[in-house]
Amino acid sequence: MSDSQIGFLLVLPALILFAVIILYPLLGSMVMAFLDKSLVFPGEEFVGLENIQRALRRDFLPLLSTTMIFTVGATVLPFLIGFAVALILNGRVIARGFWRGMFLLPWLIPSVVVSFLWMWIFNANYGVINGMLRELGLVAENINFLGSRNTAMWSVIIAKTWNTFPWITVMVLAGLQTISRDLYEAAAIDGADRLRSFWNVTVPQLRGVISTVLLLSFIWNFQHLETIYVMTTGGPSESTTTFAIGVYKAAFQARDLGEAGAIGLLWMALLSVIVIVYLRFAVREDA
Numbered sequence: 238m239s240d241s242q243i244g245f246l247l248v249l250p251a252l253i254l255f256a257v258i259i260l261y262p263l264l265g266s267m268v269m270a271f272l273d274k275s276l277v278f279p280g281e282e283f284v285g286l287e288n289i290q291r292a293l294r295r296d297f298l299p300l301l302s303t304t305m306i307f308t309v310g311a312t313v314l315p316f317l318i319g320f321a322v323a324l325i326l327n328g329r330v331i332a333r334g335f336w337r338g339m340f341l342l343p344w345l346i347p348s349v350v351v352s353f354l355w356m357w358i359f360n361a362n363y364g365v366i367n368g369m370l371r372e373l374g375l376v377a378e379n380i381n382f383l384g385s386r387n388t389a390m391w392s393v394i395i396a397k398t399w400n401t402f403p404w405i406t407v408m409v410l411a412g413l414q415t416i417s418r419d420l421y422e423a424a425a426i427d428g429a430d431r432l433r434s435f436w437n438v439t440v441p442q443l444r445g446v447i448s449t450v451l452l453l454s455f456i457w458n459f460q461h462l463e464t465i466y467v468m469t470t471g472g473p474s475e476s477t478t479t480f481a482i483g484v485y486k487a488a489f490q491a492r493d494l495g496e497a498g499a500i501g502l503l504w505m506a507l508l509s510v511i512v513i514v515y516l517r518f519a520v521r522e523d524a
Contacts, residue, residue, distance in 0.1 A: 266497075266498050266501050266502070267498070267501075267502055267505075268498075269494050269495060269497070269498030270288055270289060270495065270498035270499040270501070270502040271283060271284065271285060271286070271288065271289075271495075271498075272284065272288075272494070272495050272498070273287075273288075273495050274494040274495050274498075275492050275493060275494060275495075276488070276489070276492040276494060277492045284495065288495040288496055288498065288499035289499045289502065289503065291496065291499070292496060292499040292500050292503060293503070296483055296496075296500060297500075297503055299475065299478070300478065300479065300480050300483045300500070300504075301480075301507070303390075303475070303476065303477065303478055303479050304459060304479040304480045304481075306390060307390060307393065307394060307397075307458065307461070307465070307477070307479055308455060308458040308459045308479075310390070310391075310394040311393075311394050311397040311398060311401070311454075311458040311461070312451060312454045312455050312458050314394060314395075314398045314402075315397070315398040315401045315402035315405055315454070316402075316405055316450065316451060316454065318398065318402045318405075319401075319402040319403070319404070319405025319406040319408075319409060319450075320405065320406075320409050322340060322402070322406045323405075323406045323407075323409035323410040323413060324409075324413070326340070326406070326410055327410055327413040327414065337410070340403050340406055341403050341407070342403070343399050343400055343402070343403050344400065344401065344403035344404050344407075346400070348397075348400055348463045348464055349463050349467060351396060351399065351400040351464070352396060352463055352464045352466075352467035352468050353467060354396075355392070355395070355396035355399070355464075355468065356383065356396075356467060356468045359382040359383050359392045359396075359468075360383075361379050361380065361381040361382065361383070361384060362379065364379075364382070366380075366382070367379040367380060383468055383469055383473075384472075384473055385473065386473055386474055386476040389469050389472070389473055389476050389477050390476060390477050392468065392469075393464055393465050393468055393469060393477055396464055396468060397458070397461065397464050400464070401454070401457075405450055405454070408446055408449070408450050409443065409446060409447075409450065411446070412442070412443045412445075412446035413439070413443070415442075416438070416439065416442045416443075420438045420442070421434055421438055424437060424438050448519050452512070452515060452516075452519075455511075455515075456508065456512065459480075459508055459511075460480075460481060460508070461479070461481060462479075462481035462482065462485065465477050465479060465481070465482055466481075466482060466485065470482075471483075471486065480500060480501075480504040483500050484497050484500050484501050484504070485497075487500055
C-alpha cells in the first residue's frame with residue numbers, strides 16, 4: 238500500500254465519526270428546511286422555499302437582533318475581564334500559581350450548573366443580589382432580574398461572562414508569556430511608559446491570540462443555548478430568544494420541524510458569512 242492509502246485508512250475512523258455525528262445531522266436539518274414536516278403528524282411534503290420565506294418574514298429580524306446583542310455582550314465583556322485578569326496574573330502577584338488555578342474554576346463548571354447557580358443568584362424572591370441591594374439600602378423592594386425585559390438579557394450575559402472569562406484569561410496569559418522582555422526594555426530605553434508599552438508592544442504581539450479568542454468566542458456565543466434556556470427559556474416576551482432558542486421552540490414546542498430547519502439554515506448561512514468576512518480581513522491584515 239502507498240503512503241497516501243495508509244494515511245487514508247488511519248484517518249478513516251475519524252471521517253466516519255464526523256459523517257455520522259456531524260455531517261449527516263447537518264444535511265438532514267438542511268433538507269428539512271424545504272419540507273412540511275411535524276413531530277405530531279406523520280409524513281412530509283416538499284414545500285420549496287415556503288418555510289424559509291415564512292421564517293424571514295416572521296422570525297429572522299427579531300432573532301437576529303436578540304442573538305447579536307447576546308453574542309456581542311457575551312464576547313466583549315468576558316474578553317475585557319479575561320484580558321485584565323491575564324495582565325494582573327502575568328505580573329508579580331503573591332501566590333500567582335494559586336490564583337491562576339482558582340480563576341480556572343468557573344470555566345471547569347458545566348454551563349448548565351453555572352446557569353442554575355446564577356438563576357438562584359438573580360432570583361426575585363431570595364436571590365443573593367437582591368439581598369445585598371436591600372442590605373445596602375439601594376432598593377426598597379426586590380428586582381425581578383430574569384422577569385424584566387430591561388434586565389433579563391444583561392443577567393444572562395453576566396452569567397455567561399462568569400463562566401467563560403477564565404478561558405480567555407488562560408489564552409491571553411499564554412500569549413503574554415511568549416513576549417520577550419527585551420521588547421519592553423527597548424521600549425523603556427526609547428522613553429515609552431507603561432501605557433505606550435502596552436499599546437506598542439503587548440497588543441501587537443498578542444494580535445494573533447486576540448483574533449483567535451474573539452472569533453472562537455463569537456462563534457460559540459452565536460450558537461449558545463444552555464445558559465439562556467435554563468435561566469429564561471427565551472423570555473420574558475421573547476427578549477432573550479436567540480437563534481438557538483428559536484430553533485428549539487419551533488422543533489420541540491411548536492412541533493414544526495420545517496420551520497426549525499428553515500431558522501437553522503438561515504442561522505448557519507449568516508454565521509458562515511460573518512466568519513468568512515472576519516477571516517478575510519484577518520488574513521489581509523496579517524499580509
